[in-house]
Ligand SMILES: [Zn+2]
Ligand SMILES: [Zn+2]
Ligand SMILES: [Zn+2]
Ligand SMILES: [Zn+2]
Ligand SMILES: [Zn+2]
């Protein structure tokens with residue numbers, strides 16, 4: 001592992017563990033991740049028995065050079081963006097561990113599990129109340145957005 | 155025949171010389187200091203027993219070997235021990251005192267190598283090191299040696315009653331009792347020991363040549379993996395949180411530099427400019443800022459500059475508003491005129507950070523209007539011909555000071571919601587006060 005930055009070493013190990021023990025319904029695009037370790041695409045299947053049963057989503061992870069001291073930038077991409085009170089129609093996700101509550105002790109794995117549980121606990125498919133405001137927003141990078149975390153009673 | 159014999163004799167002589175001179179190069183220059191303050195330099199052989207040392211030194215001090223007691227690092231050296239067992243460095247100071255026969259026996263071993271956050275473990279002592287920052291001459295993070303002296307009179311002629319068992323015993327004063335050999339110093343009261351550190355990588359410049367303990371840098375005795383890169387490294391940084399989170403030194407630097415770039419250090423009145431455990435644990439501030447010396451020279455300079463600026467702002471000072479200057483200036487309470495004396499020389503108003511003026515400050519918006527309406531030609535043409543002036547206008551239009559710390563902040567894009575890059579205060583570009591839900595509702599994008 002000589003010559004690799006700490007961030008690269010960490011991402012390599014996370015990629016291996018994500019392939020070995022993928023979170024339920026998730027598959028990481030290994031070829032793409034190996035070509036560019038800083039951008040991963042994860043294909044996600046809506047879990048059985050939830051409002052998203054049968055749907056396909058794509059999650060994109062972007063890692064900066066200070067990862068894991070900085071959170072990854074995580075968005076839904078592609079054709080189908082889940083309709084959920086914490087997911088904006090442009091794919092941005094309102095999840096506190098992706099900004100304020102991020103810690104280097106968390107991982108891609110833990111972010112995936114949080115997103116799965118966020119979708120699974122949804123009772124009603126709808127966009128966040130400020131969606132139309134938000135998507136015209138000032139920044140393409142969700143991390144540059146100061147979030148007002150919505151109630152957790154979703 | 156005679157010639158051959160001569161050669162042989164020469165050879166034997168040379169061999170003997172080599173053996174003899176090796177004895178001399180093996181000798182160690184040691185200073186023996188008495189409690190009257192006399193210092194006697196002596197060349198000692200590390201293979202000697204302490205008994206031999208006493209015989210050698212006693213006459214020079216006008217004492218008999220029997221009444222001589224030799225103290226090093228808080229311990230009395232025992233007659234039958236070899237000097238080399240103590241790993242004495244060149245020019246170490248040993249303390250010689252007239253022995254008082256005491257009723258209790260002291261443990262003979264010297265603790266030059268102890269570590270561990272909870273209990274210092276005897277079996278591992280040989281394998282561990284203390285890390286220190288040696289300001290001069292090494293100017294580097296080095297391996298250190300622990301030393302002890304009398305808390306009251308600072309004399310090294312001091313024997314401890316027990317070993318320090320953990321870092322608190324070492325770092326906090328008055329934890330381990332002992333006896334000061336300086337006459338009358340601790341008579342009739344409890345003697346307290348005070349631990350300090352010396353750099354082991356340069357020849358000591360005397361008793362005051364101390365080094366700063368970097369107690370959060372430890373040898374990785376338990377093979378704990380770095381929480382960031384997950385490597386298991388030999389040297390680790392142990393954050394002072396309850397969980398004792400660990401990163402490798404390389405990741406500690408990564409962490410510090412990424413926080414530094416975003417000016418997200420914490421300013422603590424007692425500790426200074428510092429960081430908590432990267433996991434965000436409560437009460438986990440790095441309490442010895444010398445640890446940031448392990449950063450590269452450039453990054454440490456950045457750290458020092460930001461720390462100074464932070465100190466200046468905390469104490470009511472201002473930062474020079476000139477681009478590329480930003481020097482911190484402490485100001486008088488009753489004077490609005492500030493000169494950037496140690497920086498670019500700019501003279502400005504403390505209140506509005508514009509060039510110094512007499513009378514009331516102009517509100518920012520009015521200045522804008524004056525600047526913009528001052529042009530009687532098409533601003534587009536102006537911007538083509540007078541790039542400098544035009545860009546000045548642009549800077550005035552697009553920067554406003556953070557309402558909290560007054561750092562000039564540029565607006566990027568259409569959003570009114572600003573987050574100060576220095577103090578992370580969320581504020582509203584229009585109201586120039588803290589960002590509220592009302593701002594979000596009524597003029598987020600206007
Ligand atoms: Zn040194
Ligand atoms: Zn004393
Ligand atoms: Zn590491
Ligand atoms: Zn911690
Ligand atoms: Zn200046």
Ligand SMILES: [Zn+2]
Nearest residue numbers: 503505506515
């Ligand atoms: Zn003014």
Ligand SMILES: [Zn+2]
Nearest residue numbers: 556559574577
């Ligand atoms: Zn600010």
Ligand SMILES: [Zn+2]
Nearest residue numbers: 582584585593
């Ligand atoms: Zn406002």
